[in-house]
Amino acid sequence: MRYLITLLCTCVLMSTCHVVLVVGLGRVPIQAEYWLAEVIALKRHLAQNISLPKTVIIGGSSAFFGVSAEALARSTGTPVLNQGLHAGMSLESLLVHARAVIRTGDLVVMALEPKFYTDDRTRTPWMIRNAIAWNPDSGLDGCASDRVAFAFTVAPHLLLEMGMAKLGEWRRDPAVLKRIRARSAAQETAQPLNGPPVKSFSYSPTNVNSHGDIMNTQGTPKRYVGKPADTSLPVALSAHARSTLSTFIKEMNERGARLVFVHSPYMFITPPDPHQVGKSDEEFQHQVVGLGQFIDRRNDLLFPKECFFDTQYHLNHAGRAQRTELLAHSLRAYLAR
Amino acid sequence: MLFNSYAFLFCFLPAVLISYYLLGRFRPGSTVFLLGLASLVFYAWWDIAYIPLLLISISCNFVLGTAICRSHSSGQLRTGLTWLAVCFNVGLLGYYKYAGFVVDNLLLCGWASQTLEVVLPIGISFFTFTQIAYIIDCHAGEVREYSARNYLLFVTYFPHLIAGPILHHKEMMPQFARADACRLDPRNLAVGASIFVFGLFKKVGIADHMATYATPVFDFAHETGAVGTIDAWFGALAYTLQLYFDFSGYSDMAIGLSLLFNVRLPLNFNSPYKAVSIIDFWKRWHMTLSRFLRDYVYIPMGGSRCSATRRYANLLLTMLIGGIWHGAGWTFICWGALHGLYLVINHAWRGMLNRCGINDSGMAIEWAYSILTFLCVVVGWVVFRATTLSSAETILWAMIGGGTTTGGQVIVGSPMHAALTIIIGLTIVRFFPNVIDLFTAQNPTCHPAHLCDVQSAWARRFAWKPTWKYAACCGLLLYWCIFMIGARGHSEFLYFQF
Numbered sequence: 001m002r003y004l005i006t007l008l009c010t011c012v013l014m015s016t017c018h019v020v021l022v023v024g025l026g027r028v029p030i031q032a033e034y035w036l037a038e039v040i041a042l043k044r045h046l047a048q049n050i051s052l053p054k055t056v057i058i059g060g061s062s063a064f065f066g067v068s069a070e071a072l073a074r075s076t077g078t079p080v081l082n083q084g085l086h087a088g089m090s091l092e093s094l095l096v097h098a099r100a101v102i103r104t105g106d107l108v109v110m111a112l113e114p115k116f117y118t119d120d121r122t123r124t125p126w127m128i129r130n131a132i133a134w135n136p137d138s139g140l141d142g143c144a145s146d147r148v149a150f151a152f153t154v155a156p157h158l159l160l161e162m163g164m165a166k167l168g169e170w171r172r173d174p175a176v177l178k179r180i181r182a183r184s185a186a187q188e189t190a191q192p193l194n195g196p197p198v199k200s201f202s203y204s205p206t207n208v209n210s211h212g213d214i215m216n217t218q219g220t221p222k223r224y225v226g227k228p229a230d231t232s233l234p235v236a237l238s239a240h241a242r243s244t245l246s247t248f249i250k251e252m253n254e255r256g257a258r259l260v261f262v263h264s265p266y267m268f269i270t271p272p273d274p275h276q277v278g279k280s281d282e283e284f285q286h287q288v289v290g291l292g293q294f295i296d297r298r299n300d301l302l303f304p305k306e307c308f309f310d311t312q313y314h315l316n317h318a319g320r321a322q323r324t325e326l327l328a329h330s331l332r333a334y335l336a337r
Numbered sequence: 338m339l340f341n342s343y344a345f346l347f348c349f350l351p352a353v354l355i356s357y358y359l360l361g362r363f364r365p366g367s368t369v370f371l372l373g374l375a376s377l378v379f380y381a382w383w384d385i386a387y388i389p390l391l392l393i394s395i396s397c398n399f400v401l402g403t404a405i406c407r408s409h410s411s412g413q414l415r416t417g418l419t420w421l422a423v424c425f426n427v428g429l430l431g432y433y434k435y436a437g438f439v440v441d442n443l444l445l446c447g448w449a450s451q452t453l454e455v456v457l458p459i460g461i462s463f464f465t466f467t468q469i470a471y472i473i474d475c476h477a478g479e480v481r482e483y484s485a486r487n488y489l490l491f492v493t494y495f496p497h498l499i500a501g502p503i504l505h506h507k508e509m510m511p512q513f514a515r516a517d518a519c520r521l522d523p524r525n526l527a528v529g530a531s532i533f534v535f536g537l538f539k540k541v542g543i544a545d546h547m548a549t550y551a552t553p554v555f556d557f558a559h560e561t562g563a564v565g566t567i568d569a570w571f572g573a574l575a576y577t578l579q580l581y582f583d584f585s586g587y588s589d590m591a592i593g594l595s596l597l598f599n600v601r602l603p604l605n606f607n608s609p610y611k612a613v614s615i616i617d618f619w620k621r622w623h624m625t626l627s628r629f630l631r632d633y634v635y636i637p638m639g640g641s642r643c644s645a646t647r648r649y650a651n652l653l654l655t656m657l658i659g660g661i662w663h664g665a666g667w668t669f670i671c672w673g674a675l676h677g678l679y680l681v682i683n684h685a686w687r688g689m690l691n692r693c694g695i696n697d698s699g700m701a702i703e704w705a706y707s708i709l710t711f712l713c714v715v716v717g718w719v720v721f722r723a724t725t726l727s728s729a730e731t732i733l734w735a736m737i738g739g740g741t742t743t744g745g746q747v748i749v750g751s752p753m754h755a756a757l758t759i760i761i762g763l764t765i766v767r768f769f770p771n772v773i774d775l776f777t778a779q780n781p782t783c784h785p786a787h788l789c790d791v792q793s794a795w796a797r798r799f800a801w802k803p804t805w806k807y808a809a810c811c812g813l814l815l816y817w818c819i820f821m822i823g824a825r826g827h828s829e830f831l832y833f834q835f
Contacts, residue, residue, distance in 0.1 A: 001526075003523070004527055004530060007808040007815065010808065011815040011819070013812075014813060125824060155823075156820050158824070
């Protein structure tokens with residue numbers, strides 16, 4: 001029995017140390033996507049300087065890359081902000097940042113990727129990493145039980161990385177200090193992020209225009225990792241997504257903002273059966289009845305691989321022009337009703 | 338419920354274990370019932386709708402088995418009942434596992450008008466094969482009558498129910514009937530817990546990590562019909578390791594869990610990638626399935642006591658059945674046929690060497706055989722894993738240099754990191770002792786110890802001992818696994834789908 005007791009005690013002891021360390025270390029500058037934190041801050045800043053009422057495009061990176069708010073503003077004659085962020089974020093987190101930029105009278109266009117509709121509160125390693133690094137919208141800032149629950153989602157090797165980053169912070173390691181600077185810049189929402197405009201593509205706030213659009217997405221880079229999702233598959237709205245969206249929509253109504261849904265673009269290599277895609281679209285729209293209205297069809301948003309940039313979510317410059325035109329058309333039709 | 342889920346680790350297992358020993362102390366006769374009930378709860382966790390099917394299958398087989406055992410006087414009745422029972426089992430498996438596949442193919446030929454959607458009950462292949470063996474042994478007069486309670490536990494026993502090992506009644510029933518089965522044995526608890534932790538680590542720490550390299554390659558090949566040479570090799574080797582660590586991890590967990598209840602399961606893996614021939618591979622990989630196929634398919638067909646041509650045909654057919662058992666799909670059929678062909682070639686080669694009096698022993702030849710066997714197995718796994726035959730062809734073609742690009746594009750993360758991980762994995766499976774080797778002295782399985790490899794110096798050096806150092810290492814591994822499950826979520830075992 002002594003053997004079993006030793007085994008279990010070691011495990012319990014290690015687990016306790018793990019939880020205490022994660023909770024104790026708190027936010028640590030580990031390697032993460034700090035550019036996103038900076039982009040969020042930049043978009044918040046842009047929203048403050050844009051005239052009202054405006055159109056706000058909400059979504060993940062599919063909206064960030066796939067809509068030109070600048071062209072849409074020209075086309076519709078209203079100010080437009082591209083609030084597209086990252087598809088790796090949770091729906092809750094995405095909407096927290098959306099709330100910060102929406103004002104009375106705004107038109108909110110929900111251009112969410114399918115994964116947001118199926119969100120079931122699962123924390124992905126990507127979310128956990130960014131939560132530790134910079135995202136304040138995580139369990140790490142909650143009550144004690146939230147923090148302990150969060151600690152259980154931190155892998156042991158990530159805890160090691162946290163320790164190394166903390167050590168780097170104390171030793172003033174340049175790489176770690178750079179991350180801390182990025183995080184601090186992101187926290188200064190009132191300040192525009194200064195930097196020379198870039199001529200080539202990079203995931204950086206300096207590669208974002210005054211409408212919140214990402215720039216320099218011409219062509220298709222060499223290291224393309226896109227694998228198309230099956231466009232004919234129906235999307236199942238999760239209970240969590242339904243309740244999160246309901247709360248958000250209610251808030252927007254109270255705030256006096258109108259809200260519509262649009263599809264995100266889908267990639268295809270061989271053209272899918274339009275009947276099947278339409279059927280899946282119809283099935284999905286049945287599920288969102290009561291939440292809001294879709295003003296376009298999934299069938300209109302099927303794009304060939306050539307229209308995509310570096311992943312299946314990111315349209316390139318040419319694809320974005322087409323998608324923006326389609327969106328402008330749908331919005332005009334909606335506003336004319 | 339998955340062995341690698343918090344619900345199992347923190348609720349189900351402790352609750353069942355404590356109840357088992359408490360009940361064993363006061364009402365030893367009820368422990369079989371408790372384990373049977375716990376196994377049904379374990380099975381119902383996925384979907385309670387599967388329970389009636391499982392119970393119908395068990396009841397019918399038990400009633401028919403008992404009737405076969407009692408029909409000593411009438412040979413015809415005995416044979417008739419046996420055929421009825423076998424047809425019932427094959428029919429059940431056929432409907433739930435293969436009807437959809439058959440209808441899909443008929444649909445392609447224009448002979449059917451619509452698809453047939455049948456939900457596959459989890460573990461059906463395992464509990465059906467277990468019971469077919471029981472029925473055939475009833476017919477052969479090798480079964481003495483068992484109690485319904487013990488039979489229920491024999492089929493549903495939760496450590497093996499979902500993904501094996503495929504149990505044999507002769508190995509299990511005497512253990513369930515043992516009076517001292519519910520007596521607390523600290524050594525069995527210690528050995529069982531340690532083997533379970535090693536198995537959990539194989540699954541959570543290695544197999545799930547390998548999946549991050551293998552899955553994107555196979556998905557990409559399926560979606561795009563093109564993959565680079567390097568990616569194809571990464572994907573194929575990563576899947577080879579993933580499948581081994583996943584399935585052998587599950588088997589280790591099953592052996593460890595069962596030992597916590599003082600029941601020894603049969604050995605299911607014995608370092609298969611150390612095999613020096615395909616014949617040797619099938620003596621080491623999924624050993625309980627190989628045993629079933631040998632005893633209940635190959636030997637009844639005539640086995641090797643017939644002409645060479647007939648023997649090869651028997652081998653091919655047996656492996657084809659083994660392939661079909663794994664799943665309803667052309668990839669599984671081709672994989673089975675491919676291994677049948679490998680075995681035929683292997684036997685023919687051996688026969689030729691014997692006839693010519695050529696001695697093929699020696700280290701260099703053994704290495705060459707070992708590498709060739711491994712490559713054949715990897716090719717087989719590509720066919721086995723691929724979504725369609727055409728994506729298998731894409732990957733195999735890329736592996737021999739026919740890829741569209743040089744690759745390195747699909748692998749998640751750095752290719753150097755992936756290469757290093759795969760090399761470490763290959764080193765472990767090729768040179769390290771397996772988990773059961775480390776515990777050989779403790780007799781953790783019901784297999785005779787001599788079936789395991791002769792213990793290497795490494796295995797002897799690192800052999801399990803009930804020391805605090807070993808306990809602390811296992812505790813560390815358990816901690817690591819618990820937090821990896823929390824971070825990544827629990828993933829299903831590959832053999833659940835079979």
